[in-house]
Amino acid sequence: MLSGCGHRAPCRPDCRRQNTGQVQISQPPEYLDRFRRALDSFAPEPDSKILLAISGGPDSLALLLLAAEARPGAIIAATVDHGLRPEAAEEADFVAQICARIAVPHLTLRPETAITGNLQSQARAARYRLLEQAADGQGCALIATAHHGDDQLETVLMRLARGSGIDGMAAIRSRNGRIIRPMLAFSKAECEDICARARLDPVRDPSNTNVEFDRVAIRQWLAQAPHPFTIARTNRTASALHDASDALAWMVQNLVQERIVEDGDALSCDASGLPRELRRRLLLACITRLDPALQPRGEAIDHLLAELDAGRTAMIGNLLCSGGDRWTVAPAPPRSA
Incomplete structure (x- = not known):
C-alpha cells in the first residue's frame, strides 16, 4: 500500500513529499516551446526514444516534467542508486512514484560492485556506464541529463579561475556523443518554478551548500550581488569555444597524419x-x-x-x-x- 507521498504506508509524519499523488504536468507554453526547440535540435523525430537521467532534484524533475509533456510515450526515466547514501534508495522510489503518476516508465540502476577509490570520480563513471547500458537495453539512441544554464555559468567561471584553456572553457557541451542537455537554456529558478507548478518537493542534496566545493563558492558569490552574466550569453560563449575546440581537434588530427612518424x-x-x-x-x-x-x-x-x-x-x-x-x-x- 502506498501513501499519498509515494512512500510505503504508514508514512513518517514529517514527510515533505505529500503531493506526489497530485502531479500537475501541464507547464506554461513558453517553457514547453523552449524545451521542444532544444529537444528537436537533438532528436527531430518525435518518436525517437530518449532515456532521462532523473535523480529527484529540482533540475532533473523539471526535465522529467517537460519531456513527459513534450514527448509522451517516447521517454524512459532512469535513477542511479550508487549505494553510497542510505537515502538513495528512498529517492529512487520517490522518482519511481512520480513517473508512475505521469505514465513514464522508470528504471532504478545500481552498480554490480561497490564503488571504491576516488568516490566522486568513480561514482560519475559508474553513473554514465549504467545509463549507457540502460539506454542500449531500452533502444534509446540518446540520454538526456538535466544540466541547466546556471550550471553552465558556474562551470565557465570555475574553469576560468583554474586557468583552463580552450577545451576547458568550452565547459558543458549541449551534446557529447549520445549525451544531450536540453535544459541548458533554463535557469535554476525556472527549474524550481516548474517543480512548484507541479506541486512537487524535490530532493535536496546537502553538498550543494558546502562552500568547500568550488562550484558552491562561485554560486554563492554570484548570488551576493548583481552581475552582468546571463544564461544566453554564457551559452553563446561556450558554444563558440566548443566550435574552436572542435576546429583545433580537426586540424591536429590531420597534422598527426602528416607530421608524426613511428621509428x-x-x-x-x-x-x-x-x-x-x-x-x-x-x-x-x-x-x-x-x-x-x-x-x-x-x-x-x-x-x-x-x-x-x-x-x-x-x-x-x-x-x-x-x-x-x-x-x-x-x-x-x-x-x-
Whole structure:
C-alpha cells in the first residue's frame, strides 16, 4: 500500500513529499516551446526514444516534467542508486512514484560492485556506464541529463579561475556523443518554478551548500550581488569555444597524419613552423600514443614544450622527449641497477 507521498504506508509524519499523488504536468507554453526547440535540435523525430537521467532534484524533475509533456510515450526515466547514501534508495522510489503518476516508465540502476577509490570520480563513471547500458537495453539512441544554464555559468567561471584553456572553457557541451542537455537554456529558478507548478518537493542534496566545493563558492558569490552574466550569453560563449575546440581537434588530427612518424618504439614529430597551440597539441598526441594513461596538463605540458622548443631533453612520466628541429618521444631506457 502506498501513501499519498509515494512512500510505503504508514508514512513518517514529517514527510515533505505529500503531493506526489497530485502531479500537475501541464507547464506554461513558453517553457514547453523552449524545451521542444532544444529537444528537436537533438532528436527531430518525435518518436525517437530518449532515456532521462532523473535523480529527484529540482533540475532533473523539471526535465522529467517537460519531456513527459513534450514527448509522451517516447521517454524512459532512469535513477542511479550508487549505494553510497542510505537515502538513495528512498529517492529512487520517490522518482519511481512520480513517473508512475505521469505514465513514464522508470528504471532504478545500481552498480554490480561497490564503488571504491576516488568516490566522486568513480561514482560519475559508474553513473554514465549504467545509463549507457540502460539506454542500449531500452533502444534509446540518446540520454538526456538535466544540466541547466546556471550550471553552465558556474562551470565557465570555475574553469576560468583554474586557468583552463580552450577545451576547458568550452565547459558543458549541449551534446557529447549520445549525451544531450536540453535544459541548458533554463535557469535554476525556472527549474524550481516548474517543480512548484507541479506541486512537487524535490530532493535536496546537502553538498550543494558546502562552500568547500568550488562550484558552491562561485554560486554563492554570484548570488551576493548583481552581475552582468546571463544564461544566453554564457551559452553563446561556450558554444563558440566548443566550435574552436572542435576546429583545433580537426586540424591536429590531420597534422598527426602528416607530421608524426613511428621509428621503432619512438615517435618523431616535425612541429616546425606551427603556432604554439598546435605544437602543444601535437606533443600531447605523441604522449597519448605512447602512454594513454599519461595525461599531462597545465604547467607540466607547458614546461615540457618550452624545453623542446629550446632544443633540450626532458622527461615526462616514463617518456624521454628530445627537442630540436624534430622532436623525438620514446620510452625512457631502463635505469641501471
